[in-house]
Amino acid sequence: MWPDGSWKDSRGAGQLNEEGSPTQSPSHTGTLFIDPETGSMRRTIVFALCLVGSFYTAFYLVDRGTLPRAGPQALFILLLAASLWVTEAIPAFAVGILVIGMKIALLGKPGGAFATTAHDWEKFIAVMGHPLVWLFFGGFVLAAGMAKTGLDRRLAMLLLPRFGSRPSAVLLGVMSVTFLLSMFISNTATTAMMLAMLMPLVASNDICGRYRRGLLLGLAVAANLGGMGSLIGTPPNAIAVAALAEVEPSYQIGFLQWLFLGLPPGVASLLLAWVVLARAFASAQATIPLDFAEHTSDHGHPASPQQWQTFTVSVTFLATLLLWLTSQWHQIPTAAVSFLPIVVFTTTGVLGAKEIRGLNYDVLFLIAGGLALGETVTETGLSQWIVARLPLEGFDVLGVTILMAYLTVVLSNFMSNTAAANVLIPIGVTIATGFEARVALPIAFAASAAMCLPVATPPNALAFATGYCQVRDFLWLGLLIGLIVPMVGIGWLWLTLDSVLALTTSGDARPQVEVVIGPRQAAQGGDAATSGPLDFPFGVDFDRSGNLYVVEMTGGRVLKRDVRGKLTTIAGRPEAGYSGDGGPAAQATFREMHNLAVDAEDNLFIADSSNHCIRRIDAKTGVVTTFSGNGQQGFDQDTGNAKSARYKKVISIAFNPSKDALFVADIYNVRIRRIDMAHDIVETVAGTGRSAVPRDGDAAVASPLVDPRAVAADGAGNVYILERAGHALRVVDRQGKIRTVAGNGKKGYRDGTALQAQFDGPKHLCLDDAGNVYIADDGNHAIRKYDPYTATVTTVLGRGHGDAEYTLNKPHGVAWHDGWLYVVDSGNNRILRMRP
Known part of the structure; x- marks a missing residue:
């Protein structure tokens, strides 16, 4: 309450001396909990309570599994600084110095929670x-x-x-x-x-x-x-x-x-x-x-x-x-x-x-400490974690x-x-x-x-x-x-x-975009690119080591780009088919793969779309098997296990963040289905088999869908559903209620308020660490972003966003990995990545 000796916040005084200058009257300290008349003992007690409370909250009370890697340390620094500023157990400028010191001590160790080199701590004092x-x-x-x-x-x-x-x-x-x-x-x-x-x-x-x-x-x-x-x-x-x-x-x-x-x-x-x-x-x-x-x-x-x-x-x-x-x-x-x-x-x-x-x-110490605190909260991902829970x-x-x-x-x-x-x-x-x-x-x-x-x-x-x-x-x-x-x-x-x-605006404010695989120049006139190593790629995902996997819809292959940039074919042959189960993945055939997902053990799960099943490639043996479905289209009323389940074109699959559930966009059965990986159970999450626009607030399992093209789940238990012909993004909340969050259902292109936004046949989606949803808007040749906190839709790539060489042509896939958004630019036969 009583400021910090600052420029606009300077610790003033309770009275004026005879020259009209402020004196340091003890009667107006403005401290919320500290009465200076009781001396330093109470300040020490309050400091200790702030320290213990902040430490316990950051390292024990909060589920550390949900925090980013350096999240507990950053949360401890934030809570301690905020509590000390409120109680004024120590002067505000001293809190600023403490923030810098704690950042060095808790985040500056090479190979620890945050720093990687012996000189990283020097960046902390650069403020x-x-x-x-x-x-x-x-x-x-x-x-x-x-x-x-x-x-x-x-x-x-x-x-x-x-x-x-x-x-x-x-x-x-x-x-x-x-x-x-x-x-x-x-x-x-x-x-x-x-x-x-x-x-x-x-x-x-x-x-x-x-x-x-x-x-x-x-x-x-x-x-x-x-x-x-x-x-x-x-x-x-x-x-x-x-x-x-x-x-x-x-x-x-x-x-x-x-x-x-x-x-x-x-x-x-x-x-x-x-x-x-x-x-x-x-x-x-x-x-x-x-x-x-x-x-x-x-x-x-x-x-x-x-x-x-x-x-x-x-x-x-x-x-x-x-x-x-x-x-x-x-x-x-x-x-x-x-x-x-x-x-x-x-x-x-x-x-x-x-x-x-x-x-x-x-x-100056207060300002520097504040800047250091801001860097800590944002660079460690703590701010995104906090926002996701508001x-x-x-x-x-x-x-x-x-x-x-x-x-x-x-x-x-x-x-x-x-x-x-x-x-x-x-x-x-x-x-x-x-x-x-x-x-x-x-x-x-x-x-x-x-x-x-x-x-x-x-x-x-x-x-x-x-x-x-x-x-x-x-x-x-x-x-x-x-x-x-x-x-x-x-x-x-x-x-x-x-x-x-x-x-x-100083200089070019275009997004940072790089080509990962494929030609640098986009194809001209909307034609598909013919050069490069890919043949109409549709989906990407990553394993724990950072290796990138790509599936081709027409090329019929699964490719791996390792962390050194080497590209190899690990599964599939150019001809379409349904064969190879029980043998090496390189000899298997697939039919119109649309995307893939990697589990916690680095096993690959592939949406073998026109074979109406999900195939699995074992990370250790390289053997391919059919994980769910039998190659025949249909619907089994969720009465059996994953193997016996039947689908009508598996168009998209995605794991939830904890990797214990695999979500399936069963497009022609007009359902979103969930496979419990631990208990081998298949259940419907949304859809009844009837194609229609669902009504907001109704139970998802009792609501129709238009045509669920893609699905993604966040860490809070919400399931996002992207509808191709419905031109909309919907969400099923933790209570199982469905509602539309973006798109007015009309084909077109419009950014702005989410429910008034327009899409044109969107094909895939993914979520970043903060819970924002990125959408591959195929018909608009653009990547759109839905922000659930501001309820807005913006374009982040395509439609004039980015240099001409990064013009998109029918993007079909998106994936978030290590702070980058990966874009499958299908018509240009390439994979891009960008920092939105």
Whole structure:
């Protein structure tokens, strides 16, 4: 709750000294559970409880089998950091340092849970040199120069009288100047300076008590909201920008872009707050005396600066601001520009060793720790694991954005807003894959809107310490601001975000695509490619060692590409047939294989489609057998075991993540069937044999299907069904209920809201580690992505997504392996892989 000594979050104080500077009053620590009067023992106990609780949860309470390889360690770091930030058992900046240290200790061991080489730990400390750390350091130096020369105070005294002397105008002037200064200077320092100027007026009898409270509340609100206005206004802004750059490096949001994104909602929120305060704390006086600034004491402030120092700071400030605003054209990174005031002020002597030592280095450690935490959560796959377990079904992008924004407001009232952003932004960008900026930026905005309590932010505490404001003043005003700011920010972003982000694209934002097998150039005119080693491939899968297996629909072969890139034929002959059971797979014949699946022991299961059965190739002996079906089409009412089961064209098969069940798309029996591998039982999961569109919410086993072309199961027990002629994606949930989640049933091509999206004869699907569904949209020659958390469909390859050489021609297969999406580009006789 009580901040972290930071730039917009600096640990303020409970009262002002005689110079108007904040003191370190122990009465306003803002700690949620720690009362400093009881000493360090309670802090030690709380720290121990956080440590033990986080360790137990990460390593024992959570099912470690569901976590990624380094998931338990990453979850331990996340839980411990979040709990320490909330309880403030140790200072917030110390938590940032602890995160980096724990990352080195738990993830830095070569050959351990995460690191692979002896030097990988060095990457963990590279965050201290992150451009955003230097950006804020440059901002600190610039603010220190302005404070030393009194440039900030002169600017305020110059601007305030221009707003007029009417009470509402004076209030607007105070709020506007505070907001402006707070865009570049610590909100604590800005509030302290403005209070020092206003105290002669506040303490006098020239204004009524009601208006006095409104003036102080307006000052605090403006200092808080000022952080929204610029990239260096508050650490959550920088954390959001860093997270977006990590997800999509082609987007580089600079100083100018942030002004377009953050300044308008900040100003709009300021004006709304002014209207509320002007009405709620109206003064009966016609005018307010504006000579209060003339009586402001300079006692305790440094001696008047030399003229050359003021000139140097003024010119450097303007030059830095100009370079920040024009970085898009001169291509000097925003963080690099920050070295201008650092170099000029230190080499000219504007700032000496004393002033440099007095900068807020604790904030830099907090930012670096937050960046390290974000990297840990995302790179280990923990964020995807968390998101997959959040109850977000039915939420669209807007719903997720609103939820995350208001969650940020709530948490930021009880912990540092920087700490809240450190925890929530990595999760937010993972939830909204493809729409990361629409969630990350509102979280940053919302972090500036938490001000419900006197100790929620330093400006609040400084205003409260004057003795003129009451707790209930902050409560109702904070609730109002907390409701207004997220909605204003989200509304503005929905109107302008795409246009602003389009200005930030650096270089080509096309996906990373590679050819794995086959010709690099796509065939021209839609004809099938004739060169290369493959003959109309349809499906791929991987074994535990990373070897890639391919089945050909017309070529009749099963091929293996080992991890060294060597391609060999392991099964099948060019002629179609149904023979070879009990002998070497290389002598067997198949008929129109459509795809394959590899079990936990690396045995291959093949959808021998027109033989109406599933064939099995033993990993150890290479012998082929018929695993399920007998080569004759039909339906056995699920009365026997796998061997005796009958199918009517096995079009697709897929194991669930635990490999204990094999799902079968029995297309002409219009059913999805499941084979229990341990008990050799076949059962119907969905479909009745009748072809029709199922009704949402009905039992899947009692519902018709159109024509189930492919099937895939996720780790939560949901079964996705892709319908070719139905042009739709459906899901059977853990309760056995079926519903349509993507596609409106009409043939066509449309991205966007999932239920309004259109497909054209989709042929196959797979799931990534985060639960996103990738679809081989054959008729549209594209790979589509369904995001279950945002309920949207996007195109990731084909239809202009990717270079011309990676144009698709009737893609029939997709598979996810080791962070790559593998695409069977059937008409081009090749296998591609891409990072979506």
